[in-house]
Amino acid sequence: MAEAVSSALAQGRALAVxxxxxxxKTLAYLVPAxxxxxxxxxxxxxxxxxxxxxxKDVPLLRALGIEARFAFLKGRQNYLCLLRKEQFDKAPTFERRDEAPLYGKLDEWAQRTATGDRAELADLPEGFSAFRExxxxxxxxxxxKCPHYDECFVFKMRKVASEADVVVVNHHLFFADLALRTSSAGDAGAAVLPRYDAVIFDEAHAVEEVATENFGVQLGSFRVGELGRDAARVLAGRAELSAARDLAARLGTVGRAFFEAASRCRPAAKGRPWGGERSAGESDRWPIPPGSLDPAEPEREALIEVLRALAAQISGSADEEVNLLERRCSTLAAELSLFGRRSAGALRSDIEYDEGEAPPQERTDVVxxxxxxxxxxxxxxxxxxVASILQDRLYDRIGPVxxxxxTLAVDGSLDxxxxxxxxxxxxxxxxxxxVKVLPSPFDYRQNAALYVPRTMPDPLEDGFAEAVADELRALLTVTSGRAFVLFTSLRNMRKVHDLLAPELPWQVLLQGERPKAQLLRSFREKPSVLFASQSFWEGVDVPGEALSLVVIDKLPFASPQEPLVQARIERLRSQGEDPFDAFQVPQAALALKQGFGxxxxxxxxxxxxxxxxxxxxRRAYGKRLLQSLPPARLLRSVEEARAFFSAPHPTAAM
Structure with missing residues (x-):
């Protein structure tokens, strides 16, 4: 693999392995890089x-005498902003009363941190509202122009990255930066990453999903509220901008009116106000077909009118904070244009179009x-x-990728x-x-077994969760707990947890009850059963006896009710392809392999x-899924599982 990476970098070729x-593999690409x-x-x-x-890996390279400068850079939302904290401290507000004591921990950390990296606050809840502030x-x-520029954690890290030979980032930061630097409407000067000659994507199975997110537009109701609060703070005490202050004061009202109206346009919402309880059959996500937001058009236009008027009132200011407000108002108004009857303007993403071109809600390449x-x-x-976007924005602009x-191959192929x-x-x-497919050196036939019970109800049938609980009662005794139980839905996760938690003799952990880092630490400390969903399917490393059983409740097919999945299925069908065979099964095979891993x-x-x-x-496609997994021994009963796990196991050679 190292030779293949070295060759790709030297010859400016693409490599998928x-x-x-x-x-x-990390050393196999770090050394050539x-x-x-x-x-x-x-x-x-x-x-x-x-x-x-x-x-681990970079220190090892240095110990081996490989001289290269490395930098590790995260998205700016991971770094403390000294100016925003200073402003928040003047009038702190929290979404919940119990959050105020937690802020003391953040405040103490802010006084001593050398990096400003949020990862140092792993014990604080992931949803802590002050993080956003x-x-x-x-x-x-x-x-x-910031008074704290010389102390700024973001710009310190950018300087280190600009001087490094190899810069390690995450996919979200990479594609957000790529969208910004290559968009006709973006500001290349505002790019976060330094200029680069080559890119190496590890965990590349996630590239399509992250690129889709970053080359699109996300318009959240909270953004209008944040903009209104920031505008009120920045414009306070400026007598010459009294009209702008009045407009800023209206933002919260007109913004909430639009999002409430948009929520009532949601399928199955039946006029339910935004923020009300969802019915049991109602999805968290839903498609917006042409015309479905028309009832919210008056509220959308009213919000755009206030945003544009506010931008006009504060235009041309010598104050950088006021200029930022103007740009935020203009950007938000342009994004709102995507969701109306008539669309105009271009955004930083690939959702761009010219005069006379069909607006996004009438295009087949935008969902x-x-x-x-x-x-x-x-x-x-x-x-x-995102295939054509990556071709235009990435592959045509640099050489080696x-x-x-x-987990890239399906049936042994990377097609x-x-x-x-x-x-x-x-x-x-x-x-x-x-392209290359390199097998693991591990002896899966000796070390791993795949248990598929002979009889289980269909996952869509009533009683499936109860049947999962019954299987778990038996399986967990085989390994004395020490299990990840992974679910494709939060509903089934909670239901099975509630059925079993009171009777299990081991420590029981549930995703969402504590931060992920705390859950993993507790899991490693003593025999445990962790009930979790998608966030534990990848990027979690628990070697040794602490994890001896991974249970997957059902095959991880992406829901055809998901708007993007639905649209991609329809696109393939219109092209004469079988979407189940060409898209849904391969996607499930890769997700299942991730869980197995x-x-x-x-x-x-x-x-x-x-x-x-x-x-x-029992389904024909099951063979295809099995062929994509490591070659583990197949077990069909709990008795076979018990015999496998209790058999003497020779120590595998390294």
Whole structure:
């Protein structure tokens, strides 16, 4: 693999390589990157891998005498903003009363931190509202005009990155930066990353999803409220801008009116006001077909009118904070234009169009959809396909691009991945491309078993959760707990947890009850059963006996009710392809492989992966899914699982 990466970097080619767990893929790309003489970006999907690179792999390279300068850079929202904290401290407000004592911990940390990195606050809840108020945002950053510029954590890290040979980032930061620097409406000067010659994507299976998010537009109800609060603060005491202050005071009212009206346009909402309880059958996400937001048009136009009037009132100010407000108002008004009857203007994303071109809500390459999350309504405009965007914005602009992950291949082929990220089409590669599938050195036949019960109800049938609980009662005794129980839905996770938690003799942990870092720390300390969902399917590393059983409740097919999935299915169908065979099964195969990958992390690890979905053995596509998994022994009963786990196990050779 190192030779392939070195060749790709030297020749300016694209490389896609699946390297199974244990192959040493991080060193296989870090060494060539460090020796290439190029400015290389290494991008990962998870913080876990970033921390591994920083704490283990890069120090090893230095110990081996490989001289290269490395920098680790996160998105600015991960860094404390000294100006925003100073402003927040003057009038602190919290969403919940119990948050005020927590702020003391943040305040104490702010006095002593050398990095300003939010990761140092792992014990604070992920949803702590003060995080949004005191950490950096592009919208509120005044750059060199900030009184705290010389102490700024963001700009300190950028300086280190500009001087490094290899810069390690995450996918979200990389694609947010790429969208900004390559958009016709963006500001390339505001790009976060230094100029680079090559990119290496580790955990590349996540590239399509993250690129889709960052090349689209997300318009959240909370943004209007934040803008109104920031405007009131910045404009306070400015007599010459009294008219602007009046407009700013109206933002909260007109913004809430629009999002309440938009929420009533939601399918199955039946006029329910924004913020009310969802019915049991109502999805968190829903498509926005043409015309469906028309009833909210008066409120949308009223909000745009206030935003544009406010921008006009404060235009031309010599004050940088006021100029930032003007830009925020103009950007928000332009984004709102995407969701109306008549659209105008261009955004920083790929959702751009010229005079006379069909507006986004009438285009087939843009998906408009809504989402209810954390008490807020979000409107999205997402590209249906990022293949052409990556071709234009990335592959045509730099030479070498390397993609690697333990989960890229389906049926031993990288064709599905290459087509999804624009490296190839149905006819073959579109760029000079090398592909490799490198197996893991681990002995899966000796160390791992796949348990698929002979009889289970269909996942859509009543009683499925109860059947999962019954299987778990037996399986957990085989490994004395020490299990991840992974669910494809939060509803099933909570239901099975509630059925079993009172009777299990081991420590029981539930995703959401505590921060992820705390849950993992508790899991490692003593025999435990962790009930979790998607966030624990990847980027979690628990080697050794602490994790001996991974249970997956059902096959991880993406819901066809998800707006983007639905639109992609319809696109494939219109092109004469079978979307289930061409898209849904390969996607499920990769997700299942990710879940399986939580089990065996080191050569000596041993355990069982249980998939409690009978479709894996009774449907034709099950064979295809099985062929994409590591070659583990197949078990069909709990008795077989008990015999496998209790059998003497020779220590695997390293």
């Amino acid at each position: 699946e390297a199974g767990t244990g192959t040493g 460090a020796r290439s003489g190029l400015k290389v970006i290494v991008s990962t999907a998870t913080k876990t891998l970033q921390e591994q690179l920083a704490d 005191v950490f950096s945002t592009a919208e509120t950053c005044t750059g060199q 408009l959809w809504g989402e209810s999350r954390l008490g807020h309504l979000f409107l999205h405009a997402s590209p249906l396909d 390397v993609f690697t992950s333990a 599905f991945f290459a087509r999804r990220v624009g490296l190839a089409d149905a006819e073959g590669p579109l760029f000079p491309l090398d 939580r089990l065996i992390r080191h050569a000596q690890d041993r355990g069982i992966v249980a998939v409690l979905d009978s479709r894996l053995s």
